[in-house]
Amino acid sequence: MNSLRDLHSDTVLHFGPYAFYLQQRLILDGEVALRMGGRALDLLQLLVEQAGTVVSKEQLIARVWPTSVVEEINLRVHIAALRRALGDGQNGLSYIINVPQKGYCFVAPVVQGPASTLVALETCLPPQHNLPARLTPVTGRDSVVGSLVRQLPVRRQLTLVGPGGIGKTTVALRVAELLLQHYRDGVWRVDFSTLDDPTRVVDHVLRSLGLEVGSTLEALKARHALLVLDNCEHVLERCRHLVEALLLGAPRLSILVTSREPLKAAGETVQRVAPLVVPPVSALHSVEQVMGYSAVQLFVSRARARQQGFALREQDLKALREICRRLDGLPLAIELAAAQIDALALVGLQAQLDNCFQLLTQGRRTAVPRHQTLKAALDWSYDKLSNREQTVLQRLAVFKMSFTLEAAIGVISCAVLRPAQLLTLLEGLVAKSLLSLEQVNGSARYRLLHTTRSYALEKLAHSGCLRLFEVRYGHHIRRARRESSVLEVVE
Template sequence: MTLSLEQAVHFGPYRIYPEQRLVMEADQPLRLGRRAMDILLILLKHAGNVVSKQQLMAEVWPNSVVEEINLRVHMAALRKALGDGQAGQRYIVTVAQRGYSFVAPYSLEHVEQHPANPAKASHGHNLPLRRTRLIGRQALVDSLVMHLPRQRFITLVGPGGIGKTTVALRVAEQLIGRYRDGIRLLDLAPVNDPRLITGHLATLLDLSLHDGEPMSSLASFLRERQMLLVIDNCEHLIDAVALLSENLLRGAPQVHILATSRESLRAEGEFVQRLESLDCPPPIAVLDRAQALSFSALQLFVERAMASHDSFELSDAELPLVIDICRRLDGIPLALELAAAQVASLGLEGLFTQLQDSFRLLTHSSQATLARHQTLHATLDWSFALLNTCEQTCLRRLGVFRGGFTLSSAAAVIVGEHIEPCEVFGSITQLVAKSLLSVDVGDEEVFYRLLDTTRSYALEKLEQAHELPGTRERHAERCLALMQQAQTDWELIPTTLWIERYARGLEDIRAALDWGLNARGPEALAIRLTAASTPLWQELSLLKEHGGYVRKALALLDAAAEPCLPLKMALKLALGSACYHAQGGSAETVGAFVTARSLARQCNDVVGELRAVSGHLAVNLSCGNYQMAWVQSQQFDRLGLDGDPVLSLSTHRLRVLALHFVGDQQQARVNAEDVIQRMAQSGHLNRFTHGFGVQYDQSVAALTILARILWLQGHPEQAWRTARQALDIALQINHGTSICYTLALSGCLIAHYNGNTRTARDLLHLLLEQAQKHSVLLFYSWAQHYAQIIDSAEATPSPRAAVGLIKEIMVTLDTARVDDDLLQRADSGAAGWSTAEILRARAEALLAADCPAKNSTAETVLIKAINVAKSQGALAWELRSATSLARLWQRQGRYRQAHTLLAPIYQCFTEGHATPDLKAVRRLLDELQSHVPV
């Protein structure tokens, strides 16, 4: 078949638009993974012919060497998503020893107008790709889609395996694009502690909660949002989910909730929708094949049987057996899938006999829900009994995984007593074939997952076999191995790829740390995992949460007879970084870095010492201890790091920071431009500052400080372009603390200095949002102070008292913020970069008193400010102080003197003449000129 761009391929209920890579099922898009779509288009192109496995792998993975299992898994996912086998219809068949063939009847249709691609136009969501075709639930889905907008809060209730999650996901999928602020799926299956629910939801919403009132913070964040929340697997956390739902519904009138649970939440405003079993034929009915296949239970069973056994065909003679099997399994979808998966090995008659024997003693309760639960558990028992010993061991040991896992991770956790590595692959394949293990097919890698019901069953079996502690230990060891590899890869691969590869393991790391750090597991292993996972917490900007684990790990390490010094140093560095962003220059922050340096010296670890010194330097800068930071920056030379170009470059960048804040703008500029040039030449532009105590992206940090230097030197337009470049990089890599850093130190300030009021407000809102989201409370506090000047609507009545650097920044925004402490710092030289502005603020306060006796003092102070600014190379501060002095002289009638002072400084500016400072000077010069004789 030649696939024309102007044609669509029609088969079964589907239309394929090759140009758009779009599959429509009726009027709904079928969301397939990229590889599955590639396979479908290749098979359609060769419809009716066999495409070899080698050809498919070569075309689908042209630049990679992949195992045949990848193709088989992607093919199985494609078949399930299409519902291959529905109503007995075959789309794709396996040709033994040869490959695959698309065999369904099809037609080509001319396309007058291509449909809009909802996948490209939709608003944000985190819904998974569809794994299976929906059977027997479409009327319910349509009803829920219609009623949810009006009822706002619906809970799908039913026993395990009945299909609640499938229905909820299909409803949400059909609502993609209907909610302005998107759809978020919160799966509570991995969550055991009700106190963690708000935190998990906040993570999904890109929000970080303050400790005080998390419910209130969530409701406040969602107040103006139009959003659908799908809360899955609520049954073990009913009271907490009910409370959360009630609070959100009251506080956020445009938020809708679709929940799933084995029982109702009993919450205010909840509408309960019970899911019944799939339809089975009535016991006394005598049906032909077509009539029987109109019942959804039989449809599901036959479709899944065809998927597991290529040659399966339901004959009229076998029809009564299938009807009896579906009735015996109570029409429960998961039970039907488990049974259908055995058709290939047992045949229908063997399957029927097995079920008869296994279910003979099952007593059905008068309560339908309990009866179905018994049926499902009995089906799982029956499926488990059919596994060989190795497969049983594999299944129960896989129960420790919270999320998706790779084949290699599965092997690492399974291998142990009675299991050899070579046996794992075949067992995993069989568990997938028997529907006991689900497959999440990503574009590049295959991940396996246990359904919540199956995982609970597996853990139950694991405990009964007395294997839980050993398996948990191997699970924690695997997490540690992955994080150690992540540390190595951190230096070698792009950030986005690194996060994609390792962030999906966060739930398992949490589980391993919760187990190991709470006296339930091997403490030494958990402590090592806490340290090794530091890069992941930092890349995801989850410093506050990691800080909690670090404190527990340090407490356990301190209690050890002989604590490991390198491990303690690594944890102290992690604690310093977490505390810095949460608390600023607190005693705990400083203590962490000081202790880390002492430990590094004891271990003769030069790089560790560099990290500790750099972290302490950052703290000193934020606290306003510029001279101390300058002295620390000079210590880098004594560490002998010139042989490492990356570390040498990074220490050079930190020296730029110290030069800038200590007040030497000329040298800071020379060094800053040299750093950026060396970054570009060495290929380290846009790379993370991995080796330092406080983590920011290398290029973001360098450009941020260069922007500040440029503005002070009288280049406001260049400064803004540089600040914008820094922000663009931070947003591109989506690193929260780097975004906060550049907004707080340059973006918001330079926009405001330059008179870009609207931009300054927008950036302030972004800073507040990002700082709250990532718990960067240091910069959140700064943003609250900025709001009092930049956007009073965002101002809080009493932000935390300004100290250190932020206190001096605020004087540059509002001279009324000057106080005796700042004046003392300016007089002593401790104020560094801000000295001239503090002096100008003091003079403005004297002039505001409107007392002629104080004018002389003000004049003296302003002259000093001008001289300080000139000596520092801070033309912007020189202009401001000269403007204040010129206005004083103007009031005194000293027009020529004022003009002579101000005009040469103004002429030094080659850009930025539309900024507030320069516009004000231009007006003042014109006024002065009118009084100066020609």
């Protein structure tokens, strides 16, 4: 179709309404500069240079991620974002097609021409946004990011839910980056982490969007934009009313929320953010195999940033797996642990896991205070609990494994915490991402993350009740074993 040869750095490639200035790595749609990340530009340049030819997935990955182990889903996410940025499929225009089992092909006509002058970047009209610059790559989130990129323009309101340190904000901001070109009126983050007064929620939104404080939400009525409402858990009720009002009054707005519990707003779709994947014992045969797991990828990436020349060896695999497992695959915990690599090495980190809150106190100075350390992240959630919820969380820490409602009632109920109240309190802790609920062989079982359990145990010890509930837990275990033995005899 197109034969592009002898491309120079000052070449301009024209296709559709776009001009791609290779030297400046800049794409203009008229006078508007398309905001694309470096990898998206690398993908586009390779596809455009070989327009009309199928470029294999292996070629694309080798060009864009030459030194990384990358899954195909990563490539698909970037291609999808690239298509969206170019408006692929709109107004009858097509740019990139997928050739099954082979790769991708750029199918639009491309015209090559010299750049007579460089474009003055300050004269370009940039896309509207207030997203912070991303300082580190996003690891292990391609699948959920790709799903959200596809869903958001259709579903309009999605809420990312999970415990502190799970990476909700990281995922939300990556989705927002990839959708920059989709929304005519921009992508805007509203960070509620610094807002103490719930009555100022609307003013905080207006200020974040550069609108006059005190005006009404009517200013957003006709906007085609994405709002990222970040860290909403402490202003939950106000955010719920705000979201419902915006969905009704601004039909072209999409809203992505991050919170430790759902808003329970009308029309809300909840997406729980899962931990990073920890390798199973069966994967500990080679460094290459273990590096296929996202928890390990994040640790190694951050360790290399901290210690020049860090290399994972086969003799390290067991220790690293144990570190990632005990830290529950939580990105914040893994990052904080990796920051200690030069002082403790892997074996030292593993040995300190029982003292994880003292270990993970070297925080990120650039983060908000509640994300600087693992303990600060948990303090934030704990302080928002009612007194009864705090008491339940403390007492549940004596359970070393998952447990049923009946087991919880048998171990932690008392005159103050009656059995009839416990189900509601457990459901509240699940909603707030401090307790997980799993279905095992048709039975509902609850489980604390290792990190949350360590935190709650410390609180229980300070209350002076640790020994009492350890004894009650021990009685429960012995009783359960006796009942199990009786059942085996009967059978």
